[in-house]
Amino acid sequence: MNAPAPLKLLLAVDGVTVEFDGFKALDTFSLTIDRGTLRVLIGPNGAGKSTLLDAITGRVRPLRGRILFKGEDITRLPEHEIARRGICRKFQTPGVLPTLTVRQNLEVAAGRDRRCRAAFRRRMREEEAAIVDGVLATVGLAERQDAVAATLAHGEKQWLEIGMVVATDADLLLLDEPTAGMGALESAHTADLIRGLVGRHTVLVIDHDISFVERLEGRVTVMHMGAFLREGTVAQIRNDPEVARIYLGRSAGR
Secondary structure: OOOOOOOOEEEEEEEEEEEEOOEEEEEEEEEEEEOOOEEEEEOOOOOOHHHHHHHHHOOOOOOEEEEEEOOEEOOOOOHHHHHHOOEEEEOOOOOOOOOOEHHHHHHHHHOOOOOOOHHHHHHHHHHHHHHHHHHHHHHOOHHHOOOEHHHOOHHHHHHHHHHHHHHOOOOEEEEEOOOOOOOHHHHHHHHHHHHHHEOOEEEEEEOOOHHHHHHHOOEEEEEEOOEEEEEEOHHHHHOOHHHHHHHHOOOOOO
16 A cells, blocks of 8 residues: 655645734734745735744734644644644744853763763764764855854854754744845855755845845745735735835836
8 A cells, every 4th residue: 555645735824913012013913835845935024023923922812713734733832842743933033052162062062862872872973973974064164163152253153053053853833034245145145055955944134235135036925014915926026016005115117
């Protein structure tokens, strides 16, 4: 008998509302993301993008609606349980451990539960070393692996934290403004890095830089005032009059 095919749908945000003192940070917002795909989330400041990631990861509790991950309702689960199920988030400000080396930061992220028999410990260390070696190559920091994280340039710290997210081997990677504070060349490298993650991982990216979004080549969802506005390719979003007015600050065609 053939094994059942894996579910294509990975994440479903279904009519989620989040309120803070009567203000709707999310207003019946819905979104679906398939396995192994890249989704980019854009919108003006205050649109609710980071609140959406907070709801997905359990940092805030929706007033209404539900969030399904791999078909399971995770809406009321605590943060650590959601993380265990395969969701990992990178925040806008790098959260690396400054006194540890690049490699040590990745080892912490890749570390697994070591409460096991001694016979398995060596194999686990070897597996973790292989994971770290692979991530170092992926994010382009192999030559900097022995550098203390505090001495890294800003862009390198961003890449290290992306690497830390990847090292967890989570199914869904949430990247909140991964190019914040970067120059054009660093942003281009980051886009290439993220595109290389797609397939093995599912990636949801928040960013404001349209040129960076274009380079990602992913499907784009636009938020406005906590609600879904539009979804499509970058070209479709650029040419949408409503998006141009609300988000891009111009009329379509200008």
